[in-house]
Amino acid sequence: MSRFFVSQLQHNQQVDQVFLASNKQLRPNRQGNLFLQIDLSDRSGSMPCRMWNATERDYAAIENGDYVYVEGTAQLFQGSMQLIAQSIKRAEPGDVDESDFMTLQTSEVQELKERLLKTLRGIKSKPLAALVEAYLTDDVFMDKFCRAPAGIKNHHAYKGGLLDHVVNLMDVAQAVAPKYPQVDVEKLLVGVFLHDSGKVDELEYERDLAYTDEGQMIGHIVQAACLLDRKAREAEGRAQLAFPPMLLMELKHMVLSHHGHLAFGSPKLPMTLEAVVLSAIDDMDAKLASFTGLIKECPNADSRWTQYFPNIDRKLWKGVKGD
Amino acid sequence: MSRFFVSQLQHNQQVDQVFLASNKQLRPNRQGNLFLQIDLSDRSGSMPCRMWNATERDYAAIENGDYVYVEGTAQLFQGSMQLIAQSIKRAEPGDVDESDFMTLQTSEVQELKERLLKTLRGIKSKPLAALVEAYLTDDVFMDKFCRAPAGIKNHHAYKGGLLDHVVNLMDVAQAVAPKYPQVDVEKLLVGVFLHDSGKVDELEYERDLAYTDEGQMIGHIVQAACLLDRKAREAEGRAQLAFPPMLLMELKHMVLSHHGHLAFGSPKLPMTLEAVVLSAIDDMDAKLASFTGLIKECPNADSRWTQYFPNIDRKLWKGVKGD
Amino acid sequence: MSRFFVSQLQHNQQVDQVFLASNKQLRPNRQGNLFLQIDLSDRSGSMPCRMWNATERDYAAIENGDYVYVEGTAQLFQGSMQLIAQSIKRAEPGDVDESDFMTLQTSEVQELKERLLKTLRGIKSKPLAALVEAYLTDDVFMDKFCRAPAGIKNHHAYKGGLLDHVVNLMDVAQAVAPKYPQVDVEKLLVGVFLHDSGKVDELEYERDLAYTDEGQMIGHIVQAACLLDRKAREAEGRAQLAFPPMLLMELKHMVLSHHGHLAFGSPKLPMTLEAVVLSAIDDMDAKLASFTGLIKECPNADSRWTQYFPNIDRKLWKGVKGD
């Protein structure tokens, strides 16, 4: 039987299939009876689910990040879809088609990775090429880089989202740079590649998306800067060269300053032209990805406006069909 | 005799040629003797000039914005070049080669204008094309649009600077838009064309660059929005169409929100995707033009850093030659 | 039978009369049964209403903005009154006494309008008088001006509220101006008249109070400024005069700067004395109207304090009876 994706469910539709579970809680209702609350998702989105009259055993039988097999009914509640489950149990491996749970399919990830390699291996500067190679040939790093999300909410919050964001940003960088001959496009491309590289360790994404301890305490900006130190030393060994210290400094500066403002966690403001461009296009790409998502997921089909979002202090205009 | 440009003058060099005058003042020194202080410029830059033992008559003989013929000596003072003049008098029209005083030559302006027309006349949307035509066929507007600066200091502060800024931004918009299919590139291009159109009346640029009264009290953002109202009605007459009110609203919104923050004088935050892109690339283009200028004009040749600039709260990195 | 107003309802009181409906929603409860939630109001205030076991048909039978006939019981819930309805249906026109739903009665609006006309037609400056007349003789504008609210919440959020606010502010302006001879009282009065004139198009108030699309994207400040442009040209035609451009500029500036701060959506700070006074008394009048309302509507009769309001970052002192 083919799957009904979360984004396709209708009010009162019967459901009998596998979801990814997260955020489980066992809670009593006002009569003191327990119910299980859990979030269910697939690659199309996520929704809350409740199972009435649950037991401690039901709660213990599944873990956040498990694939679970659910029987129940979809219901519209306060404008959003939720699931009322009759049963929830851990799925058998044979029941799961992993591609149902990936925003990016394996082939798409592969294609993005090839575009990344092609661009980076076109770099002509000897030290930059050697540095890039130190990352590209680090299988552990590259494996994580291709699976990491770019965030846990807002923009590119899915496995492979980091790669997606970086490859798109490289395209933008290559389109913009020729308009500004004073900008060194190779430095800029390496900056794009590295700017969020700390996210491979800032975030957990094997199952749930979450911040790691180190991600919360140190942050991906400083994690990426310290990693760059190590990779530059590796590049020196690999390429038999002394990595130019000014160049290393400029690259580290691009990483540190790419949030553009101290208040956004960058300990330095952009002080080179390449850092200015990186921080500008990163902000634009993140805003476009995030706003596009907010418009697309807006549940209020009748309105030309999304709801008001406090974190961006505005509503967004969805426009008129055929406009 | 060929000219020595301001940017080429050396300490103790004799000078005997025409400059553009501005900011004249007659002041007494400590002994009570009067001297004339005035700024002299050509297309390469500007410098202060002093003529000792000046009289009220010397002061009255020239106006700000005049071309003046100056004899004197260049002198390095506190790291900057200044001129000590023996005589300053109004230049004869025959002495002046206007091209020495224009950052953009007539042919360059012409070429920029042609690129502008080509891009705008490629727009396919009927109402957008009709609207654009209402501006392009307004000779008074277009004449001012091609001569206006984009600002009175910082970025693109020269005659033709507005046109230069807009054409470059159109290039950037056309390079960036294909990476974001959800962005309507024709709306974006019209937004780029119009966003600073209020500057034709916000600034005075016949002689000195300065704000007009209306520029200071109303500002180019609202001036452009009200002009757009009138041009949309013109377009309706011209093209025998009812201009779509939602489209007019979106264009006006792009103009109003293009500074990106209330604190920067935009009465609305960007609420459409095109407004987000416009405000992002406008900010990037302005920062790159301004920072590139600050680096280029930095008088401190020995340092890898510019001085600290309070308005951007940072020094800029000039880098190492051969880096 | 005479009406029980919302503000008069008691716990457990039976209700059987007409209300104005808004904000309707059909929602499932935890057992999956649907209920209808809707807000009911009259001129004394509004309250939420729920009808259990509702159907899609019940939901479709009424529209936001309809007068509805409701049978049910008032109930105190979490300190606020709500209505549990047995039936809700669209009211017959004959059942509705519109005056029950208007904060200002027709005669009060008429009286306010006459005070407005009297003040404005006392203006002696030729161009100001001609300009004012261009608004006063615009029946569409004046009809909207007399029905528009001044906001959708906080101060003067009712039909006729804009007129009420403007007439009161004119009184204050006329009381204050004589204390400051350097302030031009006629400019100030016209500024008061025009400062919120954009609200006639920023807000919808035929049924529900809401922002229009243009209100959200452009805002009443810029709407009023562009309208002023058109009206000044009308005045020129009407009065056979060239409207003094400096005067138009000053009036537009008063409109643009009347929120007093960039962060509050004014693209310019007050730079004339009349603009300073307008922004000061507008802020005072709005604060007094809003705070008086918050104190009056405070449900907590036992306390000398209102609750804490995050948007004004304070509690308000209600004082002691007989104090």
Add this chain to the structure above:
Amino acid sequence: MSRFFVSQLQHNQQVDQVFLASNKQLRPNRQGNLFLQIDLSDRSGSMPCRMWNATERDYAAIENGDYVYVEGTAQLFQGSMQLIAQSIKRAEPGDVDESDFMTLQTSEVQELKERLLKTLRGIKSKPLAALVEAYLTDDVFMDKFCRAPAGIKNHHAYKGGLLDHVVNLMDVAQAVAPKYPQVDVEKLLVGVFLHDSGKVDELEYERDLAYTDEGQMIGHIVQAACLLDRKAREAEGRAQLAFPPMLLMELKHMVLSHHGHLAFGSPKLPMTLEAVVLSAIDDMDAKLASFTGLIKECPNADSRWTQYFPNIDRKLWKGVKGD
């Protein structure tokens, strides 16, 4: 011989008369010769003065705050008038006409004081009347209250300026209050009377205007609040009544909150309607007095604009003559 006031002096005019001295300094020039620099003022304004080739004895012979007899020549320097003195010596008492140095003449102060008494003695509330009387019958307080300035620069910075400001504000309060019946006009009037009463001790004004030590460390807001405590106890003794504690609290709150924002040194935001009005009209009156002064004193007669003032982040519009 009749006096030339500072505001009337012309370039190269000979001067031979008495001024008030302040801010004296003895400084070497580049040749190591000493000169005396000092500010000279009368009721029309102030200007800097220099005496070349001065000695330690010249410096010691006069004190800041002295009346001095000066011979010299007025000179325009960088757009402002200054005096080059041949001699400066302490004036004989007989040479001084004190009225030349007072912005307000004795009779004007007397008239203002009578208006203050009339208004305050019209208060009907028993406790408020008793409280006010405790201030009015305190001769030391009233003497200082009638001589104190309202500030050391900006608005009302002259002896009697506090009284001037308070009496004008009472007029505004009485004009505004009838428009808002919910505001208690007598509380408001007492709040106006007391709000800056701490300035009698915050400022020194016997000779130079300056902050006292306590003014700088404690501030007039808290000084006024503590004084009010003492006066309320006095009023109790005098009027044989128990001063209502809630009323005392509300008055003290008006004093504490009258700057309107924590960032402006008010430890509390206005939480009563009277406190809202007091803080609004005080701000308006101060801005109007200050901006009017900046416009009037603007030395640049050719411009329709004042210079840019960083502390108010704007230029001011002076307008067109005959406008």
Add this chain to the structure above:
Amino acid sequence: MSRFFVSQLQHNQQVDQVFLASNKQLRPNRQGNLFLQIDLSDRSGSMPCRMWNATERDYAAIENGDYVYVEGTAQLFQGSMQLIAQSIKRAEPGDVDESDFMTLQTSEVQELKERLLKTLRGIKSKPLAALVEAYLTDDVFMDKFCRAPAGIKNHHAYKGGLLDHVVNLMDVAQAVAPKYPQVDVEKLLVGVFLHDSGKVDELEYERDLAYTDEGQMIGHIVQAACLLDRKAREAEGRAQLAFPPMLLMELKHMVLSHHGHLAFGSPKLPMTLEAVVLSAIDDMDAKLASFTGLIKECPNADSRWTQYFPNIDRKLWKGVKGD
């Protein structure tokens, strides 16, 4: 029978004992049946309690601040413990052991008070000693000082909390001061003693913790400053000395500036070295007490992090056991 403290209750545990009641409300559920909601506490913490099917009589039978005898069952709800009560009635005096409801036991308070006295009576400066004595011998003040909390939430929010905070801060002051010989330790100790002395009147703590009217309108900072004025005059009488006005001013300044920033309600920034130290250690002590409490009370036993707290804009790290 020995007591089960709030912090010790387990899911489904039967309860049959006395609590302190606060925050009572009578509310209808969706079926229109009333229930009683109330907070129950003892010295270990507090929890919400609900009694279904309550009546107006149940509601009226108890007051906030009463000791109540409760029968019911503890239940975990949304990660927090709550009580479902079968009956709630006012406790008999004989049922109450007051020590169960005090964070600090009588003997602990006594010991803290003795440490306070010992430190303060070791002060050698004559005027400081006399001033301190004016407080210490004021039995009403000292009684309140030893019972007042330091706040109504966050740090030291329990009876005796003010004393606890002050004595600990004196220890810190005495430890830190010797590292900075330029700091006058006796001034600093008196500043510590007085800085929060206004809290004896800012807060109510006989039963519930709450702000008094005066606390909300005036605030403890100004209350303490005005009290200090009176005590200094008392000290003068008592010790037959003229209290040095500069010293009084410095002490008052320490009180006024101890919040360290205008935005935190201090009308002055610290301008003396002692004021700098006081504000620094007060902030550190408050943060440590508050953060330690947030970590200790974190209900989420499985996580190494507390939840995110918006008021401090961060999560806190609880660490790893055995770390």
Add this chain to the structure above:
Amino acid sequence: MSRFFVSQLQHNQQVDQVFLASNKQLRPNRQGNLFLQIDLSDRSGSMPCRMWNATERDYAAIENGDYVYVEGTAQLFQGSMQLIAQSIKRAEPGDVDESDFMTLQTSEVQELKERLLKTLRGIKSKPLAALVEAYLTDDVFMDKFCRAPAGIKNHHAYKGGLLDHVVNLMDVAQAVAPKYPQVDVEKLLVGVFLHDSGKVDELEYERDLAYTDEGQMIGHIVQAACLLDRKAREAEGRAQLAFPPMLLMELKHMVLSHHGHLAFGSPKLPMTLEAVVLSAIDDMDAKLASFTGLIKECPNADSRWTQYFPNIDRKLWKGVKGD
């Protein structure tokens, strides 16, 4: 001949001795004659110096950072001492007593270093001890650590200033920690040791104090964090242990968060108790050192106040002698 220190010079005093030179400039005066301007310092302070009628040769003969032999006369100018030199030439090594130019004498640095070693070698935690040893046995690091300043202006801006600041802060940490048993004193001590360790590379201090390129682009906070990474790996090798990753993370967090606010360049807020204490005492120590210096160096001997300092937005109280 014994030396006159900069801080001891009197007006008109003859000078004939060695100074440290910095900030040299060759400038023309108004007559076009060149003069040399340079700053001269010794351990007591610094002052500007001018030599009239200088030549390019004079300018080229000395370098910033040289010891120079100067003949000239001290002169008070605008309240500050300056030197008018007759001759300036490079000093012979034999003429220089280096101890005249060091705020801290060699023996004082040695003593501070021993206190540092004693405290750090008392640490009992195995991994912390191993980590500390990796720094202490790094001679290059320790040599720089003992010579580095803590800043280039404000607090501890002299060679050895970093060591001085750290050792004093360790004393404070050890005094404060026992008052808070929940704080781990050993973690805190290591945090104090490491928090500014990046300053050894952020600043240049062989001759002039200045920021290095890397200091400006990366900053000492991130430099210290990356260094810590390397030292932890060294400690693992040295001590044959796996450095606990949580502990490394907490230490790195203390370094990153020690400025306490994002706006001050910390990319993370303090989230552990030790980080809270470190950032509080570091701020207090820096403020006390800086304010004490501002008070001590205040040239205005007659006033009880320093001047107003914009960067701290206040004047400081110097107090009354004998107070």
